Structure formats: structure tokens, C-alpha cells
Amino acid sequence: MSARMLDGRALSKEIRAGLFERSLRIRNKGVVPGLAVILVGNDPASKVYVRNKSKACDECGVMSKIFSFPGTVSEYELMELIAELNVSNEIDGILVQLPLPGHVNVRNIIGCISVNKDVDGFHLYNVGGLVVGGTIFPPCTPYGVQLLLEAAKIEVASKNVVIVGASNIVGKPMALMLLQKGATVSICHIKTRDLSLYTRMADILIVAAGKPGLITADMVKNDVVVIDVGINKMSDGSITGDVDFDSVKHIASWITPVPGGVGPMTVTMLIENTIRSAELRMSINQL
Numbered sequence: 001m002s003a004r005m006l007d008g009r010a011l012s013k014e015i016r017a018g019l020f021e022r023s024l025r026i027r028n029k030g031v032v033p034g035l036a037v038i039l040v041g042n043d044p045a046s047k048v049y050v051r052n053k054s055k056a057c058d059e060c061g062v063m064s065k066i067f068s069f070p071g072t073v074s075e076y077e078l079m080e081l082i083a084e085l086n087v088s089n090e091i092d093g094i095l096v097q098l099p100l101p102g103h104v105n106v107r108n109i110i111g112c113i114s115v116n117k118d119v120d121g122f123h124l125y126n127v128g129g130l131v132v133g134g135t136i137f138p139p140c141t142p143y144g145v146q147l148l149l150e151a152a153k154i155e156v157a158s159k160n161v162v163i164v165g166a167s168n169i170v171g172k173p174m175a176l177m178l179l180q181k182g183a184t185v186s187i188c189h190i191k192t193r194d195l196s197l198y199t200r201m202a203d204i205l206i207v208a209a210g211k212p213g214l215i216t217a218d219m220v221k222n223d224v225v226v227i228d229v230g231i232n233k234m235s236d237g238s239i240t241g242d243v244d245f246d247s248v249k250h251i252a253s254w255i256t257p258v259p260g261g262v263g264p265m266t267v268t269m270l271i272e273n274t275i276r277s278a279e280l281r282m283s284i285n286q287l
Contacts, residue, residue: 093119144265
């Protein structure tokens with residue numbers, strides 16, 4: 001029997017309908033939610049991601065502005081723009097599309113974004129808030145995964161969760177969010193020995209390693225819930241995840257497809273955070 005699909009496209013469509021209503025309510029009170037996206041260089045994947053985010057903004061009633069720079073842009077120029085956006089009354093969220101060129105220090109760039117406009121959830125304040133449960137904007141991909149699990153009524157408390165991938169964007173914040181929900185969490189990474197020893201213990205397996213087909217059927221137990229965060233472009237132009245979907249789907253109880261699983265949820269949570277920021281701006285304006 002094949003696993004049931006955790007359909008990110010369908011859930012995103014449902015959430016975005018509600019986001020449009022929230023956007024409309026604050027627009028009627030004179031506040032237009034605004035997102036600024038900073039794009040550096042000519043990376044084709046980055047351009048696609050930015051285009052998808054802009055389209056999602058239009059769908060949800062959010063104004064978006066894209067600031068494009070050549071790959072030679074200086075760190076100072078980027079920080080100067082961010083400083084202007086930090087004080088702009090038109091912008092509620094600031095997103096810097098990663099990756100950035102090697103000469104630009106990502107930590108410096110993210111660190112100068114106002115915590116009140118850090119809708120990607122990468123600022124040290126928001127990441128630190130995950131530890132104590134006081135973050136303003138949760139990181140978008142882990143937030144999307146959490147809502148996928150909640151929508152399917154998949155219990156997290158007391159479950160063994162294994163995360164493959166220890167990035168600051170997905171793995172580490174995902175672990176912190178699930179710890180808050182009462183899960184027992186293990187994080188695996190490139191130096192983990194005998195990866196399958198860990199993955200076979202997982203009740204919920206979240207994979208964000210950036211390696212196509214890393215997780216195979218012999219590495220998971222029956223009825224595991226599999227969340228595949230990987231998005232890998234193959235030589236034939238197709239998109240695949242980090243999980244061998246065709247084999248694992250016959251063992252798992254739930255699984256996310258790639259594409260159509262976590263990806264749409266990431267973009268939707270970005271819009272959610274931006275509208276939340278606009279709502280906060282409106283409440284401050286009314287004081």
C-alpha cells in the first residue's frame with residue numbers, strides 16, 4: 001500500500017485564501033502589506049524562486065518590490081539598501097535571496113535586517129527565540145513543515161524525529177520547533193556515521209541534505225512519516241528530492257512529493273510572515 005501524500009500545493013491554496021482575506025482587511029484600513037526582495041547575480045534557480053514569491057504576493061494581496069543587483073555588488077551597497085528598507089513605511093518584510101556571491105558575508109547582511117521585518121526568520125533574534133519560544137517570525141520552511149504535519153493531524157509529541165541536514169535555514173530551526181512540540185529529535189549531518197542507524201529509528205523523518213536519492217527504502221521503518229525538503233535539478237531538467245520517492249512511498253504512512261510538497265508551503269509562510277508584520281504595523285499606527 002502506498003503512503004498518503006502530504007500535499008503542499010493543496011494546503012497552500014487553502015492558507016493563501018485566508019491570507020488574502022487578512023490582507024484585504026488591513027488594506028481597507030489603509031495599510032498595504034509590502035515585501036522587498038533583494039536578488040543578487042544571475043543564478044537561474046534564484047530567479048525562479050523570486051518569480052514564484054512575487055506571484056504568491058500578487059495572489060495574496062501583498063505588494064512586492066524586487067531589487068536586482070549584479071554579482072559584483074558590494075556588501076556596503078546591499079547594507080545601505082537594507083538600511084533604507086528598514087525605515088520604509090511601505091515595506092513590512094525584507095528578504096535577501098540566497099545564495100549570495102562569495103565576497104558578501106551573509107551573516108552581516110542578514111544581521112542588518114530589522115528584526116521586525118525579518119520575514120525569512122533568519123535574524124539572530126528570531127533564531128534565538130526558537131530556543132525559548134519567543135520568536136517573532138518562524139523560519140519559513142520549518143514553519144511550513146510544521147503546518148503540513150498539523151493539517152494531517154500527525155502527532156509530534158513523544159515521537160522520534162530524525163532530521164538529515166543541519167543547516168541554519170532548515171535543520172537546526174526545525175529541530176528547535178519540534179522540541180517545543182515535545183518530540184525527541186536527532187540531527188544527522190555529513191559527518192554522521194552509519195546514517196541508516198538513525199533513519200531507521202525515525203517515526204518522522206525530515207530530509208534536507210541536498211543530495212538526490214539519499215534516503216532509500218532499506219533506510220526507513222514501516223509507517224514512517226517522510227518529509228522531503230530537498231529540491232535537486234537533474235541533468236534532464238527534472239526536479240527530485242533527497243528521498244527515493246518511488247521505493248519509500250510503499251513503506252511510509254505519509255510522504256511529501258517533490259515538487260509539490262514542502263516548496264509551496266515555504267513561499268506561503270513567507271507571505272504569512274509578511275502579512276503578520278503588516279498587521280503589527282497597523283496595530284502600532286492605531287496606538
